Amino acid sequence: MHLTVFGATGGIGQEIVRQALDSGHRVTAVVRDPARLAATGEQLEVVRSELTDPEEVRAAVAGRDAVLSGLGARTRKEAGVTARLTRTVLGAMDATGVRRLVVVSAGPVGPVPAVEGLLDRTARRIVTALLKDVYADLGAMEAELGRSATDWTVVRPPRLQNKPVTGVYRTVVGGFPAKGRFIGRADVAHAMLAMTGDPGVVKQGVGVAY
Structure with missing residues (x-):
């Protein structure tokens, strides 16, 4: 496939680019600072x-099979940037008629896990309160x-992390893995990348965790 990756110098974006190239895909990496891209x-x-x-963004996505986005606010002060930049990508x-899009958000933005203990529920509430502006941005996105x-x-x-x-983790379409507390970028x-070609997750939120 020919993929366009936004946020390609972030922790997740760098990995998307690297793994996509290793799998033989063609990749267009859209970055603010090319010097930060290791691939x-x-x-x-x-x-x-x-x-x-x-026009610049249209040229970066035209003719691609899919778009992947690692865009996101790195600090609370940047809250609002994710929805705004994603609007430009959309x-x-x-x-250009490109339809497939896979983006990263955050677990607390989605539904509460079907099974959630007191520790996880308390941690979720604390983190959501501390990062409420960032999560509001992701919700708007x-x-x-x-x-x-x-x-x-x-x-x-x-x-x-x-x-x-x-390649070993749990996914829940429309929900979140029980006691899913961590995952590596x-x-x-x-x-x-695996979901890019999966029609079963189109127009769905997918929780992913170890």
Whole structure:
């Protein structure tokens, strides 16, 4: 496949690019600072963009088989950027007829796990309160996806870790894995790439955790 990756210099975005190239895909990585992108290869195209020029973004997605997004606020001060930039991506996809989109959100934005103990429930409430602006931003992004014509999938991980890819994790379509407290960024990327070609997760939120 020919993929476009937004947020390609973030922790998850870097892994998406690396794993996609390792799997033989062609990748267009859209970044603000190309120097921060570690991946290289003949199948890699790097596009420098602040995502402020709609024509520039349209050119980055036109003709691609799918778009993957690791966009997200890195701090509470950046809350609001995820929904805004995703809106730009959605506009470019609509203009160019590209439909498949897989994005990363966060576990607390989705439904509460069917089975949740007191410890997990308390931790969820504390984290949600501390990062309420960031989660509100992600919620607004998910609402934008729901109103769009894209074949979207939202991947919702819990607390992220820097660990090597394992390919071993749990997923719940429309929910969240019970007692799912951690997952490595590399495995989130692995899940997003696997879901790109899965029609069973189109227009669904998917919880993913160890």
